[in-house]
Amino acid sequence: MSAARDEPLSALACEAELKTPKAPADHEVNPYGGDFDWNGYANLRPTYPLEIFDAIYKFHTSGRDSWDAVLDVACGPGTGPTRVLTDRFRSVIAYDRNSEQLALGRESYAGNEGIRFVEGEAEDLSLIESKSVDMITCFTALHWIDARKFFPEAARVLKPGGTLVAGSYHTMGSTPDPQINAILRALEIKSMDATLPPPETSFISRWYRECARSHYDSIEVPAVHFSHETRLLWNLQDDLYYSQYSPLPSVDRRNKKGVGYEERIAQLDAINSEYTKEQFLALLYTLDHYQKEDSNKAVEQIWDILRPGEKLQMTRPVEFIFARSLLEHGMVAPIVREHEEQPGGWFAKTRGWLSRIQLWSWTRSSVI
Numbered sequence: 591m592s593a594a595r596d597e598p599l600s601a602l603a604c605e606a607e608l609k610t611p612k613a614p615a616d617h618e619v620n621p622y623g624g625d626f627d628w629n630g631y632a633n634l635r636p637t638y639p640l641e642i643f644d645a646i647y648k649f650h651t652s653g654r655d656s657w658d659a660v661l662d663v664a665c666g667p668g669t670g671p672t673r674v675l676t677d678r679f680r681s682v683i684a685y686d687r688n689s690e691q692l693a694l695g696r697e698s699y700a701g702n703e704g705i706r707f708v709e710g711e712a713e714d715l716s717l718i719e720s721k722s723v724d725m726i727t728c729f730t731a732l733h734w735i736d737a738r739k740f741f742p743e744a745a746r747v748l749k750p751g752g753t754l755v756a757g758s759y760h761t762m763g764s765t766p767d768p769q770i771n772a773i774l775r776a777l778e779i780k781s782m783d784a785t786l787p788p789p790e791t792s793f794i795s796r797w798y799r800e801c802a803r804s805h806y807d808s809i810e811v812p813a814v815h816f817s818h819e820t821r822l823l824w825n826l827q828d829d830l831y832y833s834q835y836s837p838l839p840s841v842d843r844r845n846k847k848g849v850g851y852e853e854r855i856a857q858l859d860a861i862n863s864e865y866t867k868e869q870f871l872a873l874l875y876t877l878d879h880y881q882k883e884d885s886n887k888a889v890e891q892i893w894d895i896l897r898p899g900e901k902l903q904m905t906r907p908v909e910f911i912f913a914r915s916l917l918e919h920g921m922v923a924p925i926v927r928e929h930e931e932q933p934g935g936w937f938a939k940t941r942g943w944l945s946r947i948q949l950w951s952w953t954r955s956s957v958i
Contacts, residue, residue, distance in 0.1 A: 646910075
């Protein structure tokens with residue numbers, strides 16, 4: 591595979607057979623400082639279930655329904671969602687700011703002409719041609735990105751009517767035991783306070799906390815660039831789950847106009863996990879902002895609460911934002927199959943008065 595070019599990239603036209611990525615070598619250099627166990631990262635971090643990709647593809651099919659090229663922003667070494675996307679799209683552009691992770695990705699996918707690894711900031715997609723990709727994905731990363739700059743760039747790169755996908759899960763999750771939940775929350779907050787700048791002096795620090803607190807509801811998708819905004823929520827226990835991160839009140843989803851919500855309160859079991867003591871400690875070690883001393887102490891406290899031989903059971907909230915790029919001159923892309931039933935109940939409302947008028951004229955029976 592050739593190295594990433596500096597000129598803008600066009601969508602590749604060739605079909606490619608996915609090669610399963612190899613696990614990176616143990617203890618590669620961590621760009622944030624110290625050694626990083628990439629095998630632990632790949633094997634212990636949660637992966638996104640195929641049910642989520644089914645929802646993504648369903649939304650995309652109802653709009654542009656073209657599968658030529660996808661841009662995966664903040665792809666890391668390409669061992670997660672990038673692999674799934676390669677199965678569906680003819681061309682995958684794997685985009686990340688970290689050269690070490692991209693090097694691992696190039697090695698893992700060597701010989702696969704359907705994927706290109708490109709180094710760059712999410713806020714600056716200038717290496718990608720305008721209107722060149724059908725979908726942009728950003729998994730477990732938007733809370734680290736300045737969305738004020740990212741959204742306009744994403745709109746520029748997407749083809750008219752293309753799909754924007756941004757989503758995340760909470761690695762720590764929650765358990766059936768309130769005492770254990772309190773230990774996990776205290777560990778996470780302490781770790782963030784020790785590694786992130788003070789919120790009053792750092793936009794990204796405030797942004798991270800607000801995104802975590804609100805399950806991405808604090809993220810405003812600009813209507814000047816996107817329409818048909820839809821949000822999906824899985825495993826949502828309550829709106830106070832991350833309230834300790836911010837003094838701001840919880841977001842009232844019922845009062846958020848022009849946005850369709852599908853709240854899947856039922857378990858998304860594939861992203862939930864159970865851990866032995868050794869496995870959970872290893873997971874904490876893969877999180878770069880967790881201090882080992884604090885992690886060791888928290889794990890000892892947790893296993894003092896659990897019964898002998900009992901595993902730690904964890905449920906993870908998952909949140910996703912879908913949106914569609916506008917057509918030329920501010921025109922809104924139509925929804926092809928707006929009212930198709932989905933498990934858990936589906937309703938989608940369009941954003942902006944123009945999209946509402948257009949949708950009414952096409953369906954007449956729609957309730958907006």
